[in-house]
Amino acid sequence: MTTTTLAVLVPLLPFLGGVAGLMLGRTAPGFVRPLAVLPALAAAALAVVVAVRQGGGAGDGTAPLEAATRLTPTGSVPIDLALYIDGFAALVAVLVGVVASCVQIYSTGYLRGDARYPSYAALVSFFTSAMLLVVYSGDLMVLLVGWEIMGICSYFLVGHYWETPEARAASLKAFLVTKLGDVPFLIGLFALAADAGTFRITGVLDTVAHGGLDHPTLIALLLLAGVAGKSAQFPLHTWLPDAMAGPTPVSALIHAATMVAAGIYFVARLLPVFAASAAALVVLAVMAAITMVGSGLAALAQDDIKRVLAYSTIGQLGYMSGALAVGDRGAAVFHLVSHGAFKALLFLGAGVIIHAAGTNSLAAMSRTRGLAKRIPDAFWTMTIALLALAAIPPFAGFFSKESVLVAAEHAALGDSGSAPGAAGWTVLVSGLVAALLTAAYATRLWLLAFRGRGAEAPDHGKQPVVMNAVLWVLAIPTIGLGLTVGYLADWFDGHSLAPNFTTSVLSTGIALAGGLITYGSWRHTSALAARTPIGAVAAHPDGEPALSEAEAIESHVPAYGDIAAAPDPADPGRLLLGPLHRHAAAGFHLDAVYHSLFVRPVLAAAELVRFLDREVVDTYVRGAGTGTRWLGAAVRRAQTGNVQTYLSALLAGSVVLAIAAVLVAAGA
Numbered sequence: 001m002t003t004t005t006l007a008v009l010v011p012l013l014p015f016l017g018g019v020a021g022l023m024l025g026r027t028a029p030g031f032v033r034p035l036a037v038l039p040a041l042a043a044a045a046l047a048v049v050v051a052v053r054q055g056g057g058a059g060d061g062t063a064p065l066e067a068a069t070r071l072t073p074t075g076s077v078p079i080d081l082a083l084y085i086d087g088f089a090a091l092v093a094v095l096v097g098v099v100a101s102c103v104q105i106y107s108t109g110y111l112r113g114d115a116r117y118p119s120y121a122a123l124v125s126f127f128t129s130a131m132l133l134v135v136y137s138g139d140l141m142v143l144l145v146g147w148e149i150m151g152i153c154s155y156f157l158v159g160h161y162w163e164t165p166e167a168r169a170a171s172l173k174a175f176l177v178t179k180l181g182d183v184p185f186l187i188g189l190f191a192l193a194a195d196a197g198t199f200r201i202t203g204v205l206d207t208v209a210h211g212g213l214d215h216p217t218l219i220a221l222l223l224l225a226g227v228a229g230k231s232a233q234f235p236l237h238t239w240l241p242d243a244m245a246g247p248t249p250v251s252a253l254i255h256a257a258t259m260v261a262a263g264i265y266f267v268a269r270l271l272p273v274f275a276a277s278a279a280a281l282v283v284l285a286v287m288a289a290i291t292m293v294g295s296g297l298a299a300l301a302q303d304d305i306k307r308v309l310a311y312s313t314i315g316q317l318g319y320m321s322g323a324l325a326v327g328d329r330g331a332a333v334f335h336l337v338s339h340g341a342f343k344a345l346l347f348l349g350a351g352v353i354i355h356a357a358g359t360n361s362l363a364a365m366s367r368t369r370g371l372a373k374r375i376p377d378a379f380w381t382m383t384i385a386l387l388a389l390a391a392i393p394p395f396a397g398f399f400s401k402e403s404v405l406v407a408a409e410h411a412a413l414g415d416s417g418s419a420p421g422a423a424g425w426t427v428l429v430s431g432l433v434a435a436l437l438t439a440a441y442a443t444r445l446w447l448l449a450f451r452g453r454g455a456e457a458p459d460h461g462k463q464p465v466v467m468n469a470v471l472w473v474l475a476i477p478t479i480g481l482g483l484t485v486g487y488l489a490d491w492f493d494g495h496s497l498a499p500n501f502t503t504s505v506l507s508t509g510i511a512l513a514g515g516l517i518t519y520g521s522w523r524h525t526s527a528l529a530a531r532t533p534i535g536a537v538a539a540h541p542d543g544e545p546a547l548s549e550a551e552a553i554e555s556h557v558p559a560y561g562d563i564a565a566a567p568d569p570a571d572p573g574r575l576l577l578g579p580l581h582r583h584a585a586a587g588f589h590l591d592a593v594y595h596s597l598f599v600r601p602v603l604a605a606a607e608l609v610r611f612l613d614r615e616v617v618d619t620y621v622r623g624a625g626t627g628t629r630w631l632g633a634a635v636r637r638a639q640t641g642n643v644q645t646y647l648s649a650l651l652a653g654s655v656v657l658a659i660a661a662v663l664v665a666a667g668a
Helices: 003-024 029-054 087-110 117-136 140-158 165-196 201-209 216-230 239-245 248-256 260-269 271-275 278-299 305-325 329-357 376-389 396-412 421-450 465-491 501-531 549-554 572-585 587-638 643-667
Strands: 065-070 080-085
Touching (some): 003 087, 003 117, 080 117, 087 117, 087 329, 117 140, 140 216, 239 248, 248 260, 305 421, 329 376, 329 396, 501 572
Antiparallel strands (some): 065 080
């Protein structure tokens, strides 16, 4: 079978599995799990075969795989059903396939007994297929199809527990915020195609290479708006923490391999378009810097374990954007692949913790002990993943984050060529600050979750074997992916991704300092945590107690909430952030700003339209009806049935008409 045929099957198999799962979900529920898991595994295996046959892409002289067929003629710029697979496209497809397979396997245990599992599994398959379509697509309009399908799937998956207001609000917010970015993104695609004369990615890149773009800055900024929405970059990142209302496996899929990865991949694929404008690269660098530092501060103040990881994802995506801002797509995609492995492990491990602890709240976990002994698989794999997140050698996160910092250093010193020095310094400084914050919130999460003090944690039952097995599968690339950095260079145009001594020592020292400072703060305040009562269960705004995700799944009740303890004065995050903690916990009130700038004016305009409709338009309608009714009443009164009355009225009318005629004649 040819490589092209195998590549076509990679996104097609999950799609067909999703369709079959939807059709058989009610009539043959026993087939739902195999139809969810087996196509994902087959797609992952075929993606590996395609990657092996590509043999490292252009880095070792192998030409990218290209194939295309013309769709229905458009009359202007043609649209082709095209494939374009080079080294890093092949690697990203492997990442998507492996993570999606792990998520599907994990979900068979995590959502056992959920009545909506058939539709959930089908949507995950469609989600996977759409991301693979984005990765393999050689035409921008076909890529856009996968891009939009992911947005639709995320709406339904985040709103899986749609009975609860949190899930409904989160799914709607995710959809609207990402669509807000997609509007300028679509305009940018059309402008790019108009300048290049084609939607084919190879044609666009050829046009850029020959200086054929007439409006590179405008096009790049329009496309960046869509990337900011899809990849949760400042200022369109606010949807991602709220999207934690969905099931934990969905969070793992969105954060590790789909949705947010699509924006980074898109910029990497079309990096020459953005590099054609120095202003666009500086804007991307500033956006990445604010994202990295702001999300790190916010993560340090969150109580929900999944929200900590959500802000962590935003920050790591900022590293990837920073690498692209300094013109190094190899470092960006290397960190994308590395991050996908350890972030999927973190979210799936968090799901095991939530199941075992019966709560999402780190404050509640910190006041109980024995959780690490009860779930040793999650404890050890989460420890590995958090070390990778903090960029501690020799784990994968260290090598991939170092590649970003090395690229920023080269740009700052003027060694990278096209990237502005301002972008390099911005990314380098903010990346080092973010390294300190990342180590701090990773250490805080580990201490609060696994080193709690107080009563013995209640036993919520043994975790399914498949959930623990998946954790160890993902631990393998988390540990070993960085050790292949020399081999991976061939997949990124032969560009070296090896760390250098200066940035390695500096960033590792900063990370260790962040972890030690957090540990010292925790040691200083842990005695207070042992004496603080756990507190009341958090409640919904309507006063009903909220269920944790663990309780919702265990009782098969589709609900989502936090069993949140009272504010913990011994939280090291509170001590480290001080007065900034309240603002960081609220995401620096960006949602409130958006509410004031957009939501309130829209609601006010809607209220004005309602007022005008009710008091003006309806007044005319009601007036027309009232006038007709009054006229009918008057005519009805005239119909007395008395002939003498009719003759008298006729005579009086004739006299009036005669007088009027005389007056008119006299006036003339």
